Amino acid sequence: MNLKDTSGKVHKLREVKCPTGFTWSNIKAELRAIWESNIKIWKLDLAYPISFVRQCISPFVFLLPFIIYGLAVIGGRHSENLERLVGTGDVVTFVFTGYMIIGFIGTAVWAMGFSIRREQWFGTLESLYVTPTSRLSLVLGMALHSTIHQSLGTAIEFAAIYLIFGLALQIQGILPALLIFALMMLALYGFGILVSALSLILKEGWIVAEGLHSIMMILSPVAYPLIVLPTIAQQASSVLPTAPALVGMRAFLIENYTPQVVGNIFLHLLALDVIWILFGIFIFYLTDIYIRKTGNLAKY
Amino acid sequence: MAHREENDVYTIQTFNLAKRFTKKKHKGIFGFLRRNQRKEKVKTKNSDVVVALDHVNVNVRSSELFGLLGPNGAGKTTLVKCLSTILIPDKGTAVINGFDILKQTSMVRASLGMVIGGERTLYWKLTARDNLMYFASLYKMPRKETKDRVEELLSIMQLSDRGDERLEDYSTGMRQKIAIARSLLHDPPILLLDEPTLGLDPTFSRQIRSQIKELAEKQGKTILLATHYMEEADQLCDRVAVINNGKVIAIDTSDNLKALVKETELVEIACYNPPPDIKMHIEKRLKDVKIVKLIHGDEKKGSPSRIKLIGGNAEKHISAVMDMLRQKNTRICSLNIGAPTLEDVFIKLTGAKLTETEPGELRV
Structure with missing residues (x-):
């Protein structure tokens, strides 16, 4: 970059080394920023050991009531009514396969949703925003961290539940179920990006997050089959990735599971991925412009 | 006062930058019950708007240490934030190192190092090294260069031996040094410093000022220093812009400004x-x-x-x-x-007092 002075003489400005645009070096730099953001969050989490221990224990605390309640009401782990509805009567396996995704709903709504707001609470948001890294990478850093965190937690839960109760799973269904899970996560990331934008504008975004989390919990067939919901709720659940993903994952994972709607689950999830990601990014950039216009960035 | 070779190449140029903020009135929980609420709103309609920048035109030469002097609320921070792209001006634009702040935001940010006012701009629960390593990745520095650069900056700041301590164990002055080190990570040609010595004791203030001076003189960095300490602007800056109520009311060398009084x-x-x-x-x-x-x-x-x-x-x-x-x-x-001091200049130009002076000595 050159500049002319008032006498017309050309001066070379200091070259700035910073990859930009859609180049491989820039993509690499953004990916590194995402990774380093993830590492930073791990370090911050581990700086509060008691909170970290709580995070490790709480998934069990939330899961056990689901299972114990089911066992108590049914009087064992086999439910004939459940078998009539979905083909399998094993309540423990059914509930656990649903429960596995709850933590990932939290990834989108709470972790990603509050990634930017958290930096605002720390006081570091403006320092991050003056760097050339995309703001989206900061949210994705949290997404990566939370996904790893939840995956580790889910793996431990899986091992514990498997040892205590035993799970009737089809091993050959794990890979296709993981593929469905990955497609669900992409859509949830889009959703998380959207919530992160909303939490910056609304400030008390936790109310929105709480509301969205509750709606997702009702519309996602975590502890009951989708078919028990009213028709209108079943239709509404189709805009969320968790409902079709759970139906699809159970179809591959649970023995004798005969879901009503499996057909085009991959296409359904792919469509939701595109919609949620594009919509999330669109709102995120609109919000970015809005808060930079109004000066809300520095306001708590 | 530093006298570097003068030129007319401007690495920071603003063109009629204007910014207004609308202040919301907080009427309390039961505000809606008040009588004549609507009437009141109409009455005070205009007083809700705060003019933060009023068509500001500033040209900062390459390698110049340029001061932005004004009282709290004058518009210094708003200007710095607009230049750093974290605020979008209502009108006008600015060019940083040849890049437009509205159109080439990434390159503008890559050209800048910034020290933002406030204590909590770094992660207190991380060590100084971890903080710098993390921000280096956000400045897209190659991984290979990062470690050496971080060590070099810790050494310059005389904090090498405390680099593995968390910032919560640092003093305010030490944290400010790390904030300056962060702004230098990617060796930017331009530095925006917003009240870099605010709240520091005289010893650290002196050290920070001496580092700022060195950055301009030895490394040829263009520095925009926003401050309300007149002695700081007077002693460090090649030229000073006096700003009040969002308006730049004078720009000149400190001596020339003082000649006005x-x-x-x-x-x-x-x-x-x-x-x-x-x-x-x-x-x-x-x-x-x-x-x-x-x-x-x-x-x-x-x-x-x-x-x-x-x-x-x-x-x-x-x-x-x-x-x-x-x-x-x-x-x-x-x-x-x-x-005469810049305070006298300010009083003459605005009729108001600049600010309380910082306790302690200010010699660089």
């Missing part, structure tokens, strides 16, 4: 036995000195008489006056020079 320059000579006609002699010989006063002291009780010269480059005439006094065998016991 030469009438306040004061020289006071304390002496014993001044000749009674000394006032007349001085007035006759130094015609540009505006006021000459002779105040007789109670010399027998040890209180000397005082001769006061006010205005008209009084400082330049000190030696002439001293010679006159010596010729008349007057015993001189002290000499005080009260030069």
